[in-house]
Amino acid sequence: MKILVGMPSKDSWGGPIASEPPFVEALRALGADVAEEVYVYGDKDKPTPFVERLRRVLATAFRFRRRLNGERFDLIHLNTAFDLRTLLRDSASIFLMRPRGARVFMKIHGSAAEDFRDAGFLSRKLIDYLIERVDGLGVHTSEEKANFLALGFDAKKFYFVKNAVTIHEDLPADFARPQKEKTDSxxxxxxxxxxxxxxxxxxxxxxxxxxxxxxxxxxxxxxxxxxxxxxxxxxxxxxxxxxxxxxxxxxxxxxxxxxxxxxxxxxxxxxxxxxxxxxxxxxxxxxxxxxxxxxxxxxxxxxxxxxxxxxxxxxxxxxxxxxxxxxxxxxxxxxxxxxxxxxxxxxxxxxxxxxxxxxxxxx
Missing domain, CATH: 3.40.50.2000 (Glycogen Phosphorylase B;)
Known part of the structure; x- marks a missing residue:
């Protein structure tokens, strides 16, 4: 199976930059053919101006498009979230990158789907586009899934997923934490x-x-x-x-x-x-x-x-x-x-x- 993964940039905030690189290496170790492209960018120092954000989204989408035109992939895995900003980015990006025969899977790292129950015209159209175009969504919790279903997403497209954690990978099998007495500090x-x-x-x-x-x-x-x-x-x-x-x-x-x-x-x-x-x-x-x-x-x-x-x-x-x-x-x-x-x-x-x-x- 050949997979194109949209990764967080190295300056991104939060969990994905810690969990996704070792996860991708584990996919490769299991025999998957995995290619990577940066999809999510960090804004650590200060918010990115709108014009720069738009330029970045367009450049990223067309970079994916060139990659998809040059190689055949079975699946595109996009690391994302779900709020107004990512709704705009993801719908525009998927439209512009033209996945062709590749399936589209979105791993949702945090969502505010409940905020869209009374969505305006544009937001509703973009949500409907994702409902039609995305083949699978990975969510972490049942609450998130319920919020997506309330927007009209297909329950059959949802999968419960977890993040990879590496902090304990070198612990001995018999590792145990010593516990203090209650009078200790x-x-x-x-x-x-x-x-x-x-x-x-x-x-x-x-x-x-x-x-x-x-x-x-x-x-x-x-x-x-x-x-x-x-x-x-x-x-x-x-x-x-x-x-x-x-x-x-x-x-x-x-x-x-x-x-x-x-x-x-x-x-x-x-x-x-x-x-x-x-x-x-x-x-x-x-x-x-x-x-x-x-x-x-x-x-x-x-x-x-x-x-x-x-x-x-x-x-x-x-x-x-x-x-x-x-x-x-x-x-x-x-x-x-x-x-x-x-x-x-x-x-x-x-x-x-x-x-x-x-x-x-x-x-």
């Missing part, structure tokens, strides 16, 4: 792009409750973004400077070290992303987890087997962290189950699942 970990929906401020406020209850801890906040200034002010206001640390953006190797040296991962997100890689990295290395019951966490994780579910209320976040700190047996069992479950996210396992999806789409 705990290393709490929050990793994300710092935006309001990720729950950083709520996590910091939960830490005030932990301090008041007499628990020994440090919260390491790994990442950066628009919410950092507000988070630092909140730390000062609550007098938590000795308890909360900010690393800023650090190399991936250093982020990995935090996953291995921490005791509890805290991620009370309300963001609409499909499959948050940081959450599943934490699971894959056997961290006990406190997170919200939304999207991928709701579909793939169980309580108390893999995590404790919290609301976004600081008091509830704090109670769930305390429950983990006070129950060593719970942490041991959760860690062991997460290590086992995490093996299903290794690139070869994910690649096998996708190859089966591709075969079904191509008939």
């Amino acid at each position: 705990f290393e709490l970990l929050f990793v994300s792009r710092f935006i309001p929906a990720k729950g950083l401020l709520e996590t910091i406020r939960a830490c005030e409750i932990l301090r008041e209850r007499g628990f020994r801890f440090t919260l390491n906040c790994v990442g950066d973004g628009e919410s950092r200034a507000a988070a630092e002010r909140e730390v000062e206001r609550l007098g938590l400077r000795e308890k909360v640390r900010f690393t800023g953006y650090i190399p991936e190797s250093e982020v990995t070290e935090y996953f291995f040296k921490s005791d509890v991962f805290v991620f009370p997100t309300r963001h609409i992303e499909g499959f948050p890689n940081v959450l599943f990295k934490a699971v894959a290395v056997g961290l006990p987890v406190v997170t919200t019951k939304i999207r991928a966490a709701a579909d793939y994780l169980s309580e108390p087997e893999n995590c404790l579910f919290s609301t976004q209320e600081p008091a509830d976040i704090a109670e769930k962290i305390i429950e983990l700190i006070e129950d060593k047996a719970l942490r041991e069992a959760m860690s062991a189950r997460n290590l086992v479950w995490g093996k299903s996210l290794l690139p070869p396992e994910i690649a096998r699942e996708f190859l089966e999806i591709y075969r079904r789409i191509c008939g």
Whole structure:
């Protein structure tokens, strides 16, 4: 099978740039003939002006078109999302690249399909075009699928997919995380792009409750973004400077070290992303987890087997962290189950699942 994959550029934000390259290498290792073209571009420093964005979309579509004219592919795999911007880009790109006989598969890395239930004329036309032209869609969660079906998409075209995770691929088979006693000092970990929906401020406020209850801890906040200034002010206001640390953006190797040296991962997100890689990295290395019951966490994780579910209320976040700190047996069992479950996210396992999806789409 010959596959053309639309990849994120190396300066892209978020999970795809971490998950897709090892996934593609795993496809090749399983015998697939895979070609790559950059399809998704990053806007790390500042938003790209509209004219430049339009120029980039057109250039990318015609680059794909030349590739498709010169070679025969069985399937085009496009890594994308679903919001107004990507709806415009994807419908225009597929129209211009002229896939010919190749099937089109879109892997959705986060979606806001629910925002289009009262879509205007243009948006509705573009949605209808994708409904007709796309042969398969990979979504991470049942909530996302339901939102697409409400727009008129064909249920038979949907496949549940996961992202490849590599953080644990070199762990020995008998690896186990040592668990502390409840009187020890705990290393709490929050990793994300710092935006309001990720729950950083709520996590910091939960830490005030932990301090008041007499628990020994440090919260390491790994990442950066628009919410950092507000988070630092909140730390000062609550007098938590000795308890909360900010690393800023650090190399991936250093982020990995935090996953291995921490005791509890805290991620009370309300963001609409499909499959948050940081959450599943934490699971894959056997961290006990406190997170919200939304999207991928709701579909793939169980309580108390893999995590404790919290609301976004600081008091509830704090109670769930305390429950983990006070129950060593719970942490041991959760860690062991997460290590086992995490093996299903290794690139070869994910690649096998996708190859089966591709075969079904191509008939």
